[in-house]
Amino acid sequence: MNLTQPEQKPPEQKPVLDPHLKALENEAIFIFREVAAEFENPVMLYSVGKDSSVLLHLARKAFFPGKIPFPLLHVNTGWKFEEMIEFRDQVVKNYDLDLISYTNPRGAKENITPFTHGSARYTDIMKTEALLTALNAGKFDAAFGGARRDEEASRAKERIYSFRTPEHKWDPRNQRPELWSIYNGMINKGESVRAFPLSNWTEADIWRYIRAENIPLVDLYFAKKRPVVERDGMLILASDKRLEIAKGEKLQELWVRFRTLGCFPLSGAIRSRAQNLDEIISEIQTATVSERQGRAIDRDQSGSMEMKKREGYF
């Protein structure tokens, strides 16, 4: 794990960010502060991935020298990569964070797994339902997410402050106008807002920022020889004991890394030799496929992200 100790004092010397990244950073900090000031009980979704890592870094910057004035929420499906959980716990310890980890108890009770229930139904229960239960339990009126508009066509339509009904529904046909950077945070009891400080960041911006700011990441993003099996056109990591290798499937050792991280049975690895940030940045600049290509959840049908989002998925 390449997690460094947190600085007690800010470092004296650091190269300045280029104007493009600086503008994105300033915008995100503004959003963090605005939400923290306007809402009674915010929470930050933390998924341990690269976008969450950037989000967390920006939150620390926004409230410095104070602490982050809200908890982090990790919706743990129970099927995350082991490395993710280890990394998460280390981050929480190093930065002294207040983390809520929530797992939908239906998973264990009804034995709901990505193998037995299909990606759509599994996601519905273990991610969406879990998220909504956790948000209700905490009575959170604002939730930060690390979603970016460049990820997917329905995300490209979402506001920075995305209004949700008491049932957490998103109505994409009826979003509030959002002029300049004047966000309307007025809601009634039970309603909430999802806030997206990284809305205007691209995948390349995220990586360049991680490099510029030296942000620690889960090792799975960097290429290594790893055991994988090929299933439904995806390379699945075969290090978790719960993965049963079916007849006809071949366990192979390949140079791979992950472009996005989620639940291990649903996240496809890509073949890559990019072992450090410079190599990753040059790899994504020449990539011919998009970053969500490895995600099973997006494949079910066109518009499926929008449907999930309308039901409350992040």
Next chain:
Amino acid sequence: MNFSLMSAPERDFETAKNQLVPLRFITCGSVDDGKSTLIGRLLWDTKAVKTDQASKLKSDSKAQNNGLDLPDFALLLDGLQAEREQGITIDVAYRYFSTSKRSFIVADTPGHEQYTRNMATGASTADLAIILVDARAGILEQTKRHAMIASMMGIKQFVLAVNKIDLVDYSHEIFEKIANEFLEFSLSLGVTDVVSIPVSALKGENVASNTGANLDWYEGNTLLTTLELATSRSAQTVGFRLPVQRVCRPNEGFRGYQGTVAGGAVKPGDSLVVLPASIPVNVTEIVTFDLVRNAAVAGDAITLVLDRNVDVARGDMICSLEAKPMMGKEFVADIIALASTGIEPGKRYWLKSASRRQRVRVEPFTTVDLNSGVWSDTERLEMNAIGKVRLKFEETAIFDTYAANRGTGSFILIDPEENTTIAGGMISELVAKNPQNLHDYKQGLVGDNLDESDDEKLVLMALPVAIAQKLQKSAIFEELKYDIAVTRIKRKNFKLLSEQKD
């Protein structure tokens, strides 16, 4: 660090384009003029569409109506199910792409009048507007509405894309006619930086490259080159402004005011004033996560530490002493009504500007007819209307004019029952004493309160568009713009006018 994998020139481009903030632009214009197709094509031609997205696009564009065996590029933007079903854009899509020279953030806005609020959302943050016209239909009321909203929101660069030029046989004549009419209209809005380009969004002609001999009569740049050459909005130059977002008190010993600098610059030792209470203070420190800084400029998110313990709260503004914003209880503003309820005179709304939220009553007094360009008296503004209003506050409000500072001169109105955003507004002036002069605001006409004998005579001139454009771009015009009225007149009326002398 080791950059071995990236060749030197690649690395140079990488840094070159990131030395600029991205250019933010919108596409706008009437429904079905091809806005989404144009941006889809631009993304396609700049290789921003990856292979998995391309194959999805091909399978999604099944019922081809263009008969050209080209994918339906608009589907790259129209990502909502309802949009795909109806073949129209409903809400803004934000997309990101770059060339070796420049990065871009584009907001593709809907043309349908019903969704004007979403067009305004995109326009509010843009530096440039591409206004599309269907070459067969020419300039419509909605084209004018969008151009007007764009100019009110401070967009000073227009690109007119005369689209579907393939459907009018690439007619030079049609292009010239539309381009001239649009230029006249833009000049009457005060926008002088207008580039007109004939394009076929669908076929990609003049989008990212000049292909084929169809448009050999056109000698200007492609759309993409025009965008690369455009300028981003320059930083605003009025005095220092820090709208306080929150107070940071991690322990007894530290008290900092957090916010984003909305104008000017600041350094330790500066003397400032906290408004509206007008308390003088000095800066002791500018704190950021990275290091203690010795200066901060517009756009920077900072934490300011002052030399004394004063009562400063969210919504206050910390400003320079020499160039203070306007303070008062009554202002005049331009406004766009965005909700079906319109704007009801005298109703108590919430107004949010920068970090400040306060109660306001709104009195509309004039509105513009988009077709004729004539302003007339009104007491109500219906949905999508553009007008001028008087804002009456219960407590002191703090603003700059929108022309001087976008951040401290803009506001939204929120309906207190529905909590919805019902209007966007731009401050034009503080009302000091003579509210009866408001009707004459900015018209350059003489107020009623002036004595007949001081009545200065004005000269009326009618100029061909090309000369008017040159004149309007000049520095002297800029200096005197509030004393000059620009309007369009028909040639036949010009004759009447020239006979009318006193």
